[in-house]
Amino acid sequence: MPIEPKPNTALFIAGHGSTENPDSSTPYFEHADEIRRRGLFAEVHCIFWKEEPSFREAWYLTDCEEIYVVPDFISEGYFTQDVIPRELELTGPTTVVRGKTFHYCSPVGIHPSMTQLLLRRAKEVAPDVDPAQTTLIIVGHGTNLNANSTKAIKDQCEILRQTGYAAVLDTYMEEQPFIADWAELATTPNVVVVPFFIADGLHSYQDIPVLLGIESEVGAAASQREVFRHNPHELHGKKLYYSSAIGTERLIADVILDQIHDFDQQHHSHS
Amino acid sequence: MTQLDWLQHLLAQGFHRIGQLEILPTGRAEEPYWLCHETDRDAVLAAQGEPEGFQLTSDPFQARDISTYSADHEYRFTKGQTNLRGGWLMKLKNPTDLLAAIDGFYPACFSLWVAQQRGTLDVQNLRDKLNRQTGMYRFARSISDEGAQQLVQEVCGPAHQCAKKILWKLDENTPLADSEASRFNGVSSGLPEPLAIPLLCREACNHFVAECRKASKREFEAKAQAQA
Numbered sequence: 001m002p003i004e005p006k007p008n009t010a011l012f013i014a015g016h017g018s019t020e021n022p023d024s025s026t027p028y029f030e031h032a033d034e035i036r037r038r039g040l041f042a043e044v045h046c047i048f049w050k051e052e053p054s055f056r057e058a059w060y061l062t063d064c065e066e067i068y069v070v071p072d073f074i075s076e077g078y079f080t081q082d083v084i085p086r087e088l089e090l091t092g093p094t095t096v097v098r099g100k101t102f103h104y105c106s107p108v109g110i111h112p113s114m115t116q117l118l119l120r121r122a123k124e125v126a127p128d129v130d131p132a133q134t135t136l137i138i139v140g141h142g143t144n145l146n147a148n149s150t151k152a153i154k155d156q157c158e159i160l161r162q163t164g165y166a167a168v169l170d171t172y173m174e175e176q177p178f179i180a181d182w183a184e185l186a187t188t189p190n191v192v193v194v195p196f197f198i199a200d201g202l203h204s205y206q207d208i209p210v211l212l213g214i215e216s217e218v219g220a221a222a223s224q225r226e227v228f229r230h231n232p233h234e235l236h237g238k239k240l241y242y243s244s245a246i247g248t249e250r251l252i253a254d255v256i257l258d259q260i261h262d263f264d265q266q267h268h269s270h271s
Numbered sequence: 272m273t274q275l276d277w278l279q280h281l282l283a284q285g286f287h288r289i290g291q292l293e294i295l296p297t298g299r300a301e302e303p304y305w306l307c308h309e310t311d312r313d314a315v316l317a318a319q320g321e322p323e324g325f326q327l328t329s330d331p332f333q334a335r336d337i338s339t340y341s342a343d344h345e346y347r348f349t350k351g352q353t354n355l356r357g358g359w360l361m362k363l364k365n366p367t368d369l370l371a372a373i374d375g376f377y378p379a380c381f382s383l384w385v386a387q388q389r390g391t392l393d394v395q396n397l398r399d400k401l402n403r404q405t406g407m408y409r410f411a412r413s414i415s416d417e418g419a420q421q422l423v424q425e426v427c428g429p430a431h432q433c434a435k436k437i438l439w440k441l442d443e444n445t446p447l448a449d450s451e452a453s454r455f456n457g458v459s460s461g462l463p464e465p466l467a468i469p470l471l472c473r474e475a476c477n478h479f480v481a482e483c484r485k486a487s488k489r490e491f492e493a494k495a496q497a498q499a
Binding site for chain 1: 378383
């Protein structure tokens with residue numbers, strides 16, 4: 001959904017980041033670049049939990065008096081409901097913090113337009129498989145810190161079950177059903193696994209391949225590898241196709257704008 | 272004054288260094304500012320902006336890629352580290368792009384300096400920072416004052432590759448113990464203001480919090496061992 005230019009407004013793309021793996025924050029910068037190219041905002045900044053600029057420094061970044069904050073997070077959960085509001089000192093959808101008005105949008109991962117991105121990614125990674133003979137597995141992190149963290153994946157899987165795949169399963173690294181059990185969970189000859197993560201960071205590029213059995217040990221960061229993996233992987237009598245994280249999709253930039261559009265629709269905020 | 276006004280005001284006073292960045296006003300209308308590593312200044316000037324083997328760009332947002340790894344391929348997860356690599360030159364078309372480039376190399380640092388000038392910089396002391404940690408980092412708050420003071424000397428300051436000036440205290444009544452790290456003025460080049468401006472540390476970074484968590488765990492284990 002296109003949004004009207006907001007030439008006096010700043011956009012903050014809020015991400016997790018990492019002190020160990022720079023690939024974790026690459027997608028956020030790519031999404032910011034894409035939105036900057038469209039010239040919709042006076043300024044577009046990435047802000048982070050684990051990198052710089054930190055959420056706490058964000059207030060200082062811009063002279064704009066109106067700021068949209070879109071969590072470039074995959075689910076509603078610990079970070080979007082606890083950490084970001086706390087660090088940015090937000091108390092509701094719109095908060096005035098020391099003279100600057102912050103609009104706090106929903107995270108990208110819960111927007112309905114994510115379904116098409118997941119389907120697109122699944123087809124890209126396994127273009128020739130028959131969906132009727134294929135299990136589509138969406139894998140997320142899972143955490144006991146916030147019960148909402150898995151909701152986005154469950155919701156997406158519910159919709160994806162209408163798209164012709166023999167089965168669509170939600171799985172997690174740290175909660176049941178575990179991704180490590182994929183071979184027992186999937187009964188079809190083909191299995192497509194799409195990581196429901198923003199970045200090809202530690203989890204999607206290093207941890208999950210080990211849990212799937214593609215790798216025997218945790219490898220180097222994505223950007224440091226000379227040889228990328230090749231699909232399909234023949235494992236447990238099945239053809240396994242593993243995609244890069246959904247957040248690396250260029251069109252996430254559109255989802256960020258969709259969330260701003262939806263925020264304006266819901267809260268009648270136009271700048 | 273906007274942040275951009277502050278930058279232009281500083282440039283007019285001769286400002287040319289922040290962190291390890293050297294700003295070279297060119298007098299050229301199409302690329303009024305060159306930006307390079309401080310140690311590449313002479314090479315860039317001698318080659319009149321065409322140094323051989325350098326990565327040349329006019330895109331200020333390339334700063335992120337350039338500053339991600341050190342020359343030793345070490346991930347620079349805190350941008351105040353003093354191991355920014357050289358061998359690149361940005362030819363920037365206006366002050367806006369110069370500001371964006373500075374912000375890419377040293378995120379929020381110029382903004383924090385401007386806030387300090389404006390009197391709007393809010394410094395957060397370590398105890399407040401640690402006390403609001405949740406999840407796995409909530410244990411960081413258990414660190415003793417002695418442990419935290421020790422960590423500042425082991426983690427912060429130019430001796431440990433951080434070029435930021437620490438503004439925070441342990442808490443309102445407990446300043447940092449005197450050390451090279453706590454004394455450092457945030458200007459690694461040694462140039463005076465306004466030729467250089469400092470990199471400011473308004474609250475402990477996540478790296479420091481992570482180290483507090485580890486130190487806190489060590490303290491807990493040592494205490495448990497002593498009681499056993």
